[in-house]
Amino acid sequence: MSWQIRIEHSTGYRYASPVISSYNEARIIPQTGDRQLTLEATVRTEPSSSTYRYWDYWGTQVTAFDLHTPHTELIVTGRSVVQTAPAPARPTDVPGWDGLTDDHVSDRFVEFVRPTVSTPEHPELLAAARELAAANTPADFLPAVGDWVREKLRYQPGTTEVRTSAVEAWQQGVGVCQDFAHLALVLMRAAGMPARYVSGYQHPSADAAVGETVSGQSHAWVEGWLGEWWGFDPTNGVPAGEQHVVVARGRDYNDVPPMFGVYSGGASTSLGVTVSVTRLG
Known part of the structure; x- marks a missing residue:
């Protein structure tokens, strides 16, 4: 609905x-x-x-x-x-890892597979991405990345700023939704999956009463290419659905x-x- x-x-x-x-x-x-x-x-x-x-x-x-x-x-x-x-079902006709990382896909989405200032490469994160990719199909990889990110980061407002990179947030172990999204993007791109940053809003209540005004928040999540773009919210561990309102997409926060x-x-x-x-x- x-x-x-x-x-x-x-x-x-x-x-x-x-x-x-x-x-x-x-x-x-x-x-x-x-x-x-x-x-x-x-x-x-x-x-x-x-x-x-x-x-x-x-x-x-x-x-x-x-x-x-x-x-x-x-x-x-x-x-x-x-x-x-509502959140769409996870795509079923998903290419394997070889299909996602072939030259055709890499060329088409070159801007979404390369590191950025906010989502830089790091050898330990590269190793983590490869381990997650080896243990999961591309369809299962995004939720697994979300689980990994939530294990490494504790949500705590005021601990980072817009210029904080994913690596810096990971090393500190704390951050906000922007940092959760950036860290997820590092892992996705390290595994070869095209990935983009999504900025928008989130209604905080899944069972919100009609007509009630509440304090909301600007929010960030990610989309991965699984033969089509599929959105996932690593901060909350859920697919992007009716509570999520898309405003902008890009490589990282700096684009939006x-x-x-x-x-x-x-x-x-x-x-x-x-x-x-x-x-x-």
Whole structure:
């Protein structure tokens, strides 16, 4: 049974002295695809600005805007209504490891099999990936990776930042959903499986009451190529389903930041991020 979810995402900044010019990009509009339909989506800024939208290289819808009126605070709010589908069954017509790692697949998905700054190679992780691949078919590999990651990482907000790499989080033994996703990507790519980072939102309750607004969260998970893309949430150990709302996909977090910009003015202080979600049906 599909869900309909309303999401409100607000993020803000305060500046030590007035900003006279800023150029910004927001990636907070959910995508429409095979298993998700965005019914409504708006982005508002304070101070008010004109916005325009485009799709970036990775297929994410970007809301761009610039401000040239002096301001000491900036607040960006996205509101959307999305219809999501239950988690799909794991693909059954899955190539074997030889099929996943042949030149045709590697060439087609070259950007999703190479290491990145946030998902670098490491000999111990390479050995772990090979051990997991030897013990599992590609279809079983992704859940096994999720189990391995949850054994190595303890979820603890505030222990890492957006620039923390998967290796650094693994060595510390703590992290947040971004780190769980990055570490899973390292293992998947080390085994030769094309893998991409997914950014979006998650409703926190599987049995959410219709009409109740609760505090949600920005969230990250992964998709692996099993003859088709299949999403898995390594933080929670579940396939991506009706509680997951896709906003952006890329190689790692650096391809999908919710907010990115440059400005001329004083040092900035984050006012924080709030996400509220309501199951409408």
